[in-house]
Amino acid sequence: MESLMTIDQNALKREVARAALAYVEDGRILGVGTGSTVDCFIDLLPEIREKIPACVSSSERSTKRLEALGFKVLDMNEVDEIGVYVDGADEIDPSFAMVKGGGGALTREKIVASISHRFVCIADQSKKVEVLGKFPLPVEVIPMAARAVKAKLETLGATVKLRDFVTDNGCSILDASGLSIKDARALEDEINAWPGVVTVGLFANRGADVLLLGTAEGVKTFE
Numbered sequence: 001m002e003s004l005m006t007i008d009q010n011a012l013k014r015e016v017a018r019a020a021l022a023y024v025e026d027g028r029i030l031g032v033g034t035g036s037t038v039d040c041f042i043d044l045l046p047e048i049r050e051k052i053p054a055c056v057s058s059s060e061r062s063t064k065r066l067e068a069l070g071f072k073v074l075d076m077n078e079v080d081e082i083g084v085y086v087d088g089a090d091e092i093d094p095s096f097a098m099v100k101g102g103g104g105a106l107t108r109e110k111i112v113a114s115i116s117h118r119f120v121c122i123a124d125q126s127k128k129v130e131v132l133g134k135f136p137l138p139v140e141v142i143p144m145a146a147r148a149v150k151a152k153l154e155t156l157g158a159t160v161k162l163r164d165f166v167t168d169n170g171c172s173i174l175d176a177s178g179l180s181i182k183d184a185r186a187l188e189d190e191i192n193a194w195p196g197v198v199t200v201g202l203f204a205n206r207g208a209d210v211l212l213l214g215t216a217e218g219v220k221t222f223e
């Protein structure tokens with residue numbers, strides 16, 4: 001039963017990945033996120049190779065995958081703007097605010113999203129929630145601040161775990177569970193202001209513009 005559910009979820013990821021191809025803008029730099037849903041998207045990109053002069057990627061993982069398929073990947077410092085950014089999410093709410101960072105790429109994802117005109121979120125139906133916070137909220141921190149930031153997250157009522165992981169930026173990740181996030185923008189601003197926090201995995205101030213949701217009834221588009 002469990003493996004059947006996994007197969008279905010993977011099929012939904014492939015379907016939303018395919019639907020996102022239509023959002024890629026001809027001749028403009030494409031922003032590429034990180035995760036298993038984005039991996040499906042990258043694998044389809046050779047079908048529209050001639051539309052994509054170059055990409056900017058949000059992780060070493062996606063960069064390797066793109067380069068292996070022959071795509072040019074630019075450093076963000078070579079680029080002024082990106083047309084469309086395609087990325088997944090761990091949770092997305094009705095206002096298109098997201099929790100991201102399950103794959104540990106939250107900081108670069110937020111940076112790439114910040115210069116992108118359009119953020120297209122690709123997700124299977126399990127990611128759509130009414131209130132963010134069931135998925136543990138990732139917070140990337142400078143390693144020496146991990147204990148201090150953990151203590152501050154605990155004052156918000158979270159149970160916090162240090163992930164056994166080093167980010168592409170050489171930093172650590174705290175996963176904060178048990179938060180019911182009613183005001184995602186305010187919480188994003190608050191946590192981002194703490195000393196030692198690199199990025200909180202709340203994407204509320206710059207949320208998604210389009211959601212392509214893979215469901216049992218097909219891909220649903222929300223704009």
Ligand code: 5RP
Pocket residue numbers: 033034035036037038087088089090099100101102103104105106109
């Ligand atoms: C990585 C992310 C991913 O977009 C998020 O974790 C969703 O991943 P997946 O497509 O594997 O479910 O934020 O940092």
